[in-house]
Amino acid sequence: MAAKTKTPTKKKEPKHPDRDEFDLEEITNTLIEVMDGNQIKIFTIYKRDDQLTGTVTKMDANTKLIHIKDKYMNIHKVHFLDILKISDIDY
Incomplete structure (x- = not known):
């Protein structure tokens, strides 16, 4: 009986980036402020080449x-964990 050789497995890229609890809480607080104030912000999103500029209309728990x-x-539905950064618009 021939011994099976293991084929090297590719390391899977994570579905969402790893961040600590402090970063996630800060993003949550910023999202709440943006939604309540109907503010226009720039969102940097994981695995997306371009940034998204707009207002938060809904946060689905x-x-x-x-x-x-x-x-x-246009409404863009972005997973909470994919939001890397929220910045102000520079005029």
């Missing part, structure tokens, strides 16, 4: 999706 409306009135 069940699906952990953040609904962001851009200037063209």
Whole structure:
């Protein structure tokens, strides 16, 4: 009986980036402020080349999706853990 050789497994890229509890709490607080104040912000999102500019219209606790409306009135549903940074708009 021939011995099976293990094939090297590819290291899977994580679905969401790893961050500590402090970072997640800070993002949560910023999202709440942005939604309550109807503010336009720039969102840096994991695995997305371009940044998303818009306002937070809804935060769904069940699906952990953040609904962001851009200037063209399109709604982008972004997973909470994929939001890397929220910044102000520079005019």
